[in-house]
Amino acid sequence: MAIGGTSEHHGGSIRLGMVGGGEGAFIGAVHRIAARLDGDYELVAGAFSSDAERSKRSGAALGLAEDRCYGTFEEMARREKRLKDGVEAVAIVTPNHMHFPVAKAFLDRGIHVICDKPLTTNLRDAKRLKAIAEKSGAIFALTHNYSAYPMIREARARVAAGELGDLRLVQVEYAQDWLAEDVHSKQADWRVDPAKAGAGGCIGDIGTHAYQLARFVTGLEVESLAADLTSFVPGRQVDDNVQVMLRFAGGAKGALWASQVAVGNENALRLRVYGTKAGIEWEQENPNALWFMPFGEPRLLLTRGGAGTGEAAARVTRVPAGHPEGYLEGFATIYQEVARAIRAARDGEPLAPDIMFPGVDDGVDGIAFIEAAVKSSKRNGAWTGL
Amino acid sequence: MAIGGTSEHHGGSIRLGMVGGGEGAFIGAVHRIAARLDGDYELVAGAFSSDAERSKRSGAALGLAEDRCYGTFEEMARREKRLKDGVEAVAIVTPNHMHFPVAKAFLDRGIHVICDKPLTTNLRDAKRLKAIAEKSGAIFALTHNYSAYPMIREARARVAAGELGDLRLVQVEYAQDWLAEDVHSKQADWRVDPAKAGAGGCIGDIGTHAYQLARFVTGLEVESLAADLTSFVPGRQVDDNVQVMLRFAGGAKGALWASQVAVGNENALRLRVYGTKAGIEWEQENPNALWFMPFGEPRLLLTRGGAGTGEAAARVTRVPAGHPEGYLEGFATIYQEVARAIRAARDGEPLAPDIMFPGVDDGVDGIAFIEAAVKSSKRNGAWTGL
Amino acid sequence: MAIGGTSEHHGGSIRLGMVGGGEGAFIGAVHRIAARLDGDYELVAGAFSSDAERSKRSGAALGLAEDRCYGTFEEMARREKRLKDGVEAVAIVTPNHMHFPVAKAFLDRGIHVICDKPLTTNLRDAKRLKAIAEKSGAIFALTHNYSAYPMIREARARVAAGELGDLRLVQVEYAQDWLAEDVHSKQADWRVDPAKAGAGGCIGDIGTHAYQLARFVTGLEVESLAADLTSFVPGRQVDDNVQVMLRFAGGAKGALWASQVAVGNENALRLRVYGTKAGIEWEQENPNALWFMPFGEPRLLLTRGGAGTGEAAARVTRVPAGHPEGYLEGFATIYQEVARAIRAARDGEPLAPDIMFPGVDDGVDGIAFIEAAVKSSKRNGAWTGL
Amino acid sequence: MAIGGTSEHHGGSIRLGMVGGGEGAFIGAVHRIAARLDGDYELVAGAFSSDAERSKRSGAALGLAEDRCYGTFEEMARREKRLKDGVEAVAIVTPNHMHFPVAKAFLDRGIHVICDKPLTTNLRDAKRLKAIAEKSGAIFALTHNYSAYPMIREARARVAAGELGDLRLVQVEYAQDWLAEDVHSKQADWRVDPAKAGAGGCIGDIGTHAYQLARFVTGLEVESLAADLTSFVPGRQVDDNVQVMLRFAGGAKGALWASQVAVGNENALRLRVYGTKAGIEWEQENPNALWFMPFGEPRLLLTRGGAGTGEAAARVTRVPAGHPEGYLEGFATIYQEVARAIRAARDGEPLAPDIMFPGVDDGVDGIAFIEAAVKSSKRNGAWTGL
Incomplete structure (x- = not known):
């Protein structure tokens, strides 16, 4: 009954932002639980809605400071980049057509991206985003969560x-x-x-x-x-x-x-x-x-x-055999694997070879x-x- | 816990012959069990093998009279047709390429046919066999047994x-x-x-x-x-x-x-x-x-x-819920449905509308x-x- | 895809009688299918009901000769014993309280018994029946059918x-x-x-x-x-x-x-x-x-x-893996195992050690x-x- | 595909302590994930082991301040009570015999308790603990987690x-x-x-x-x-x-x-x-x-x-049908229900009638x-x- 799979031993939470995922959204809440589950991330900022009021309301409900809740992703990217304790990574949980511009805005500033699938709405954008991601040096993860089931x-x-x-x-x-x-x-x-x-x-x-x-x-x-x-x-x-x-x-x-x-x-x-x-x-x-x-x-x-x-x-794996793990645990594993990668990047260390998450190529x-x-x-x- | 599905109430067994299904065969034994299960048929003749000795040996093991065990299906069709108590129906359980000639031999003599699938080895033969079957007036059944599962x-x-x-x-x-x-x-x-x-x-x-x-x-x-x-x-x-x-x-x-x-x-x-x-x-x-x-x-x-x-x-259905029926029961249902059709034919009565078995069109x-x-x-x- | 389990190779059907199992009964029909499935038995006589008319009607529906359909099990036991082609074995499918007297009547005449469970309605009768069975030299089988599932x-x-x-x-x-x-x-x-x-x-x-x-x-x-x-x-x-x-x-x-x-x-x-x-x-x-x-x-x-x-x-086992066998096949296996024992008894040969069916001790x-x-x-x- | 079940909308995390659950423990990690999953709690202190060094090491790995990691639960209870931002609730994840003294130490100080099962090692202690809990006015929850599965x-x-x-x-x-x-x-x-x-x-x-x-x-x-x-x-x-x-x-x-x-x-x-x-x-x-x-x-x-x-x-329920939830989600629901109760207590409001978690009576x-x-x-x- 030993327990693996949890990455509680770490050196400080990763500051996470979110674009999309405001009131009534489904996948945004999933990403937030996934980010919290292993204690690797702290949600500190968001552009939860293109309606600034809704965004602030959503952020307030999540316990965020008002000045970290934005009405546009562009503003968020710009300002967070300048903050000393700005976001290190952003979760993109918008409809598909927004994946490209949002990801670009953060990647261009060297901020890591965790993006819902599919990558973009067309192959041309997908290839452009790949080039952008590679150039940025930032980590890019795509939440094909099923691939994380043990x-x-x-x-x-x-x-x-x-x-x-x-x-x-x-x-x-x-x-x-x-x-x-x-x-x-x-x-x-x-x-x-x-x-x-x-x-x-x-x-x-x-x-x-x-x-x-x-x-x-x-x-x-x-x-x-x-x-x-x-x-x-x-x-x-x-x-x-x-x-x-x-x-x-x-x-x-x-x-x-x-x-x-x-x-x-x-x-x-x-x-x-x-x-x-x-x-x-x-x-x-x-x-x-x-x-x-x-x-x-x-x-x-x-x-x-x-x-x-x-x-x-x-x-x-987090809990022993016979105690079922589910969808959220799989999703959390993507976040956990990415957290390991981000910490390695923080420390300038090579990525451990067993770390595995879908990326821009996928x-x-x-x-x-x-x-x-x-x-x-x-x-x-x-x-x-x- | 009432029990339906069994056709024990009848007016005499149907005399059945078999072509193929000798020693070591799989599907022949299945057809024999299927024919026996509801008591509708009595196996009385067979050309179990193209080797006359093997055919007789197989027939003897099944309790058949020696003179009802044939080395060729042609001989069987000819002689059984002349016998007063010759077969009323024949089960064809040979490899596919023999389905056509065997079925033709019996259909041409007005003997009902229960044939394993697929019908023939090509569409031309299939259509010819359909014409033969229709002309014969005999019943033709194809043992797509799965369609008989309740x-x-x-x-x-x-x-x-x-x-x-x-x-x-x-x-x-x-x-x-x-x-x-x-x-x-x-x-x-x-x-x-x-x-x-x-x-x-x-x-x-x-x-x-x-x-x-x-x-x-x-x-x-x-x-x-x-x-x-x-x-x-x-x-x-x-x-x-x-x-x-x-x-x-x-x-x-x-x-x-x-x-x-x-x-x-x-x-x-x-x-x-x-x-x-x-x-x-x-x-x-x-x-x-x-x-x-x-x-x-x-x-x-x-x-x-x-x-x-x-x-x-x-x-x-033969037995109550929770007592599983299986493959042989489904197969037997094909035989039982055909038996009902044969009895209707015997008696010159119309086929009951609920009787259902795959035929030459299938x-x-x-x-x-x-x-x-x-x-x-x-x-x-x-x-x-x- | 070899097929075992079927005992088609034999030396003549076993003449079977039945007590109980008339119109509307459930377990009688099950026993009859079980007896037929492998071709080991032929049903030739029965006391299907204590009402002689019902018994004859049930027997006629099953294709039995009228003079082999009895109104009482005593008459059946007495007369069948005297017939040259009288029953060799009897299936008892009555309510429990009749198991003892019926089994006794046939065992006393050396006729093999295949009896539904439970054996009797009390332990005293059970032990008496055991003594009777042992004295008779006849085979006694109890249809705890589930024990026959492969x-x-x-x-x-x-x-x-x-x-x-x-x-x-x-x-x-x-x-x-x-x-x-x-x-x-x-x-x-x-x-x-x-x-x-x-x-x-x-x-x-x-x-x-x-x-x-x-x-x-x-x-x-x-x-x-x-x-x-x-x-x-x-x-x-x-x-x-x-x-x-x-x-x-x-x-x-x-x-x-x-x-x-x-x-x-x-x-x-x-x-x-x-x-x-x-x-x-x-x-x-x-x-x-x-x-x-x-x-x-x-x-x-x-x-x-x-x-x-x-x-x-x-x-x-009768059919290959993936083609389910069910309740009737298990039941038939009891009948098949008993048939092997009856044939050994016919021939004065010892019982093969692998034959297995519940008996009077069970x-x-x-x-x-x-x-x-x-x-x-x-x-x-x-x-x-x- | 609406999503309920998550209590993200709240007024500040609950400060949680833990007794037991140090290196190599199974259930301590489960409680921590359960506490984190919905964002209701923040782990701020612990007596993870009776060995002070191990306790500090475990706490450090979890990101706790060194002065909030204790070698004994008594010290933890005493000091945390005096801190302005001391723990509001404590999770007890020790072997059974320690449940009573630990729970008593915190309840006596009005600190809410979330205790693993069984309550105590004997009925006398159980009844005493019930009296203590009732007198304290604090919330007492017992993690019979299976009762929280949707x-x-x-x-x-x-x-x-x-x-x-x-x-x-x-x-x-x-x-x-x-x-x-x-x-x-x-x-x-x-x-x-x-x-x-x-x-x-x-x-x-x-x-x-x-x-x-x-x-x-x-x-x-x-x-x-x-x-x-x-x-x-x-x-x-x-x-x-x-x-x-x-x-x-x-x-x-x-x-x-x-x-x-x-x-x-x-x-x-x-x-x-x-x-x-x-x-x-x-x-x-x-x-x-x-x-x-x-x-x-x-x-x-x-x-x-x-x-x-x-x-x-x-x-x-946190995620839509067909996306399985598991053991950790059920466990988290206990924590979430208790969080609702603690917030009601904070605010001096009555407990919502739908809140449900096993308590000291269980x-x-x-x-x-x-x-x-x-x-x-x-x-x-x-x-x-x-």
């Missing part, structure tokens, strides 16, 4: 160690139903507006999560894809269901299905990978378990913290995936390279 | 009653792993030989089951498909993995995945259907349960024999599916009509 | 091989809800009537199944028990819920819970056994799986027909369990020896 | 609303295996030492959790119990397995099983409650789901955040349960009142 780390480690043999098949899916009807809400509205979400709807919102997860666990690169995107709900301008066939470099094949109209599903993200020697299966809604299925032997149920689960999972890759899928679908499912 | 009947009834609303999505898959390596056995050898199996390997062997199940439950017709067939095992001449995207008449979309190299899977046939009002999910390895998921309400777990499960399932449809998938795959996944 | 055989073999180490804990339960209200039906009425069911209600009907299963798998003997029996439904004369603490010879402990008022349960029979080296878990409603949990290692999910599952299960043991539980409960849960 | 709140609300009808049965169990062998570790050692753990081993460590959960959900009081406690591991001085039969006031019955030697189990806490109208089932290892099983209807799977799940669960009740079970077991399982 049993996903276990899966990745087993694939990397060759325990599955040569990979043949990758089946990944992410099914929801919350957009099965023509709903309107703060969460829904921008996601179905191409101006704010980008060209992809479902494929950008959850398809990229599925894609990133498959890439993260397998290490395989998608060479080309054939996609069929559909908007089932009348009047919807973006896709709400996505069928994709995948061809990976090296010969593996696969399929990706993402849907926001699969009635009865909540967040049914599921990954299955099959190699010559073994297969694995994992489901986000029961994330503490991982099936490992060696060919010609009984299936094993590996558990987070349990026997047979290795170091890659253990180092991001972001560019995700946008390339979205664009390829949209393009393939417009070309009636023609195989399209990434 | 909870599949329940699913179909709910779709037909509009409980799912307009259908949008059909996700069906059938994963196995027994051909993950280059195995050799009586079961494996003919299935990977195009001369015996037909052009499709995995797609013919299990892909057709998945396809038929999706069609049976939803009532939807596949308008076109885009397929990517792969032979992963070196040297294999037929596909062992199949990815297909589906477009249904009326606008529904879907995906079909079938694999015989998905390491860790036994017979993981799974169907998920989503409409505007509700979704359903079913897995063959746990066939007594069916998820019914109305939009905006909690999911229901329907069980065979349990509360809320309707008449369509009840009439093919067979033709299945072969059309195989050919379209093979064709699409050869054309690099181009959308191909059925 | 994965239960696997569990037993693993315990016997020492894979669990020294056993410490046995948790067994059987929960139903069909008597949660004061229902009236052919199935319910005799089960809640002490004159027909015996002193135990729930404990006799399903508690004995749980008890037998625990004993069968572990090989442990219950030394004493402390029971709390309850009749929750107002006016009910027998228990409908049973809590029992168990002490086994050798020091293991355990608990048995059986209930017919646990709302939401169908036939939730579940066995869990824990030793010093490993634990196992099994559920009747998903009978093709068995958890094997070695200490300090990941849990394994063993499957019927699957990798790692041994010979004890394989010999009673029956006496089960009644001793019921009586001890009833006695303990009356004495306010005092520990009571068996 | 779906447990849902279960409780449904029972209270009469949706289960009259309760008949309560089956609760908590199975672990980590003490299946004679292990030695910081976690294990004090738990098997009666001087530190109290008279109960397994029954005190996890049996009380199961007992509290059953009481919390059902609202029923245990009238008497019959217990059989066992120490399976040679040389162990306390029980490691517990069988208990329960009789509740009002006529319901039940059973409680707790074990630390059930090989293959991690933290398998499971609660099942059956009434005249419906049953419910819940498992801690999959805490986001709750089965609701109305009599004569299909079972419903309720989910945290999902359709049909009510306000009692929603108010302690603690006394738990110790009464332990003592009754130990007494019953010593008297060979005699029914013993609480």
Whole structure:
């Protein structure tokens, strides 16, 4: 019953700012809990809304000083940069179309960025942002949180160690139903507006999560894809269901299905990978378990913290086996890994090799995936390279 | 705890013959159990092997008279036709390439046929066989056994009653792993030989089951498909993995995945259907349960024999809820439904409208599916009509 | 995908009679399917009801000759004994209070008996029946069908091989809800009537199944028990819920819970056994799986027909892994094992050592369990020896 | 996808101290994460170890000022009381025998206490502590964390609303295996030492959790119990397995099983409650789901955040349905509820009626349960009142 995974031993909290995430937002609250959970960060500033009054009200409710609550991200970036105790990192939790300008504003000032996915609304911006991030020298993290689940780390480690043999098949899916009807809400509205979400709807919102997860666990690169995107709900301008066939470099094949109209599903993200020697299966809604299925032997149920689960999972595990960890813990692990990177940067030390979080390259890759899928679908499912 | 589903009340057993299914065969034994289970049939003759000695040995072991055990199906068809107590129906459990000639021999003599799937090895033969069957007036049944599971009947009834609303999505898959390596056995050898199996390997062997199940439950017709067939095992001449995207008449979309190299899977046939009002999910390895998921309400777990499960399932149910029925019971239901049809034919009575078994049309449809998938795959996944 | 478990290779069907099981009965139909499934028996005679007309009607529906359908079991026993082709074995599927006189009538004439459980309504009769059975030389089988599930055989073999180490804990339960209200039906009425069911209600009907299963798998003997029996439904004369603490010879402990008022349960029979080296878990409603949990290692999910599952299960397995077998197959295995014993008796050959079915000793043991539980409960849960 | 459950809107963090929980401790880290997660507390002082050096080292690693790290709890209580910004609440995470003196020291000074369970090592101390707590006017919370899982709140609300009808049965169990062998570790050692753990081993460590959960959900009081406690591991001085039969006031019955030697189990806490109208089932290892099983209807799977799940669960829910919450979130909810109570106390306002956390009465009740079970077991399982 030893406990790893917590980074309580440290040298002072990291001063964090937030852009977006004001009253009524969902993902902003998630980022704040994630930042708090391991005690690595202190939220000290924010531009929670483009309405200055709302921003101050949100900040006050979070216990921030009034002069650290801004009406625009530009003002925040400028002023915080000048403060002696200004933010060291910023969390960007706006709709997609704001990721680029906000990230740029902070990166240009050398402030670390933790950005929600997808990276941008188009590939051109994504590549520009990559250049900006690289030039800045600041740390850039993209919160593909599912890749931080301990049993996903276990899966990745087993694939990397060759325990599955040569990979043949990758089946990944992410099914929801919350957009099965023509709903309107703060969460829904921008996601179905191409101006704010980008060209992809479902494929950008959850398809990229599925894609990133498959890439993260397998290490395989998608060479080309054939996609069929559909908007089932009348009047919807973006896709709400996505069928994709995948061809990976090296010969593996696969399929990706993402849907926001699969009635009865909540967040049914599921990954299955099959190699010559073994297969694995994992489901986000029961994330503490991982099936490992060696060919010609009984299936094993590996558990987070349990026997047979290795170091890659253990180092991001907080509580013993049988006490479930969930979504927030995974999200917090991204923040914790980034905190380690920021501290290393503070101290001018090299990054420990085991630290792992999605970055700007994953972001560019995700946008390339979205664009390829949209393009393939417009070309009636023609195989399209990434 | 009432018990339905058994057809013990009848007017004399149906005299059954079998072609194929000798020593060491798998599916022959399954058909025999299925035929016996409800007491509707008596096995009286067989051409169990093309080796006359083996055929007699197999027949003797099954308690048959020596003169009813034949070395060729032609001889069997000819002689049984002349006998006063000759077979009324024949079960065909040979490799695929023999389905056509054997079925023809018996149909031509007005003997009912219960044939394993797929119908034939090519579409031309399938259509010819359909014409032969129709001309014969005999009953023709194809043992797509999964469509006889009670909870599949329940699913179909709910779709037909509009409980799912307009259908949008059909996700069906059938994963196995027994051909993950280059195995050799009586079961494996003919299935990977195009001369015996037909052009499709995995797609013919299990892909057709998945396809038929999706069609049976939803009532939807596949308008076109885009397929990517792969032979992963070196040297294999037929596909062992199949990815297909589906477009249904009326606008529904879907995906079909079938694999015989998905390491860790036994017979993981799974169907998920989503409409505007509700979704359903079913897995063959746990066939007594069916998820019914109305939009905006909690999911229901329907069980065979349990509360809320309707008449369509009840009439093919043998034991009370909580006492699992399995593969053999589903198979036996096909035989039982056919027995009802044969008795109606005997008596010159019309077929009861609730009797339901896959027939020659399903067979033709299945072969059309195989050919379209093979064709699409050869054309690099181009959308191909059925 | 080899197939074992079927005993089609034989020397002529066994002539079977049945007492009880007429129109509307549940368990009679189950026994008939079980007898038919492997082709070992032919039903030739019956006293299906104490009403001669009903008996003939039931028999006719089953295709029996009119003169083999009897109004009393005494007449049936007497006449069948004299017939050249009289029954070789009889299935007793009456309410409990008739088991003793019917079994005696056939055993006294050297006719084999396959009797539903529990053996009798009291321990005195049970012991007398044991003496009668032993004197007769006939085979006596008791249909504790759950002990015939392949994965239960696997569990037993693993315990016997020492894979669990020294056993410490046995948790067994059987929960139903069909008597949660004061229902009236052919199935319910005799089960809640002490004159027909015996002193135990729930404990006799399903508690004995749980008890037998625990004993069968572990090989442990219950030394004493402390029971709390309850009749929750107002006016009910027998228990409908049973809590029992168990002490086994050798020091293991355990608990048995059986209930017919646990709302939401169908036939939730579940066995869990824990030793010093490993634990196992099994559920009747998903009978093709068995958890094997070695200490300090990941849990394994063993499957019927699957990798790692041994010979004890394989010999009673009919279809390959992933194609579920169910309740009827388990029941049929009891019949098949008895058929093997009857054939050995026919031929004067010794019983093969691997043949396994519950017999009269299990029956006496089960009644001793019921009586001890009833006695303990009356004495306010005092520990009571068996 | 609205998000409730987070109490970010507040008026300043609560200054928290900790006694116990130094280097290598498990539960101390859990309490710290729980306190941090919603941003309600700031850890400012601690007596992390009775070794002053270790205490300072632990505190330093947590970022505390050196003068707020104490070698004894007495010194901490005395000094913190005098500080202007001294602790407002203290978390007690020591072995059981220290709960009483530590809690007394802080309560006597009017400092709120959040104490791990069980309350004390004997009933006399428990009652004294209750008197002390009541006299102090301070808030006393006991971290029976499982009662804070949202779906447990849902279960409780449904029972209270009469949706289960009259309760008949309560089956609760908590199975672990980590003490299946004679292990030695910081976690294990004090738990098997009666001087530190109290008279109960397994029954005190996890049996009380199961007992509290059953009481919390059902609202029923245990009238008497019959217990059989066992120490399976040679040389162990306390029980490691517990069988208990329960009789509740009002006529319901039940059973409680707790074990630390059930090989293959991690933290398998499971609660099942059956009434005249419906049953419910819940498992801690999959805490986001709750089965609701109305009599004569299909079972419903309720989910945290999902359709049909009510306000009692929603108010302690942080993320949307399908994104699992786990053990730490439940623990954090206890801290959050206590924070609400502390703020109400700060402001001299009445406690909101929906605030819910286990208190000193639950603690006394738990110790009464332990003592009754130990007494019953010593008297060979005699029914013993609480």
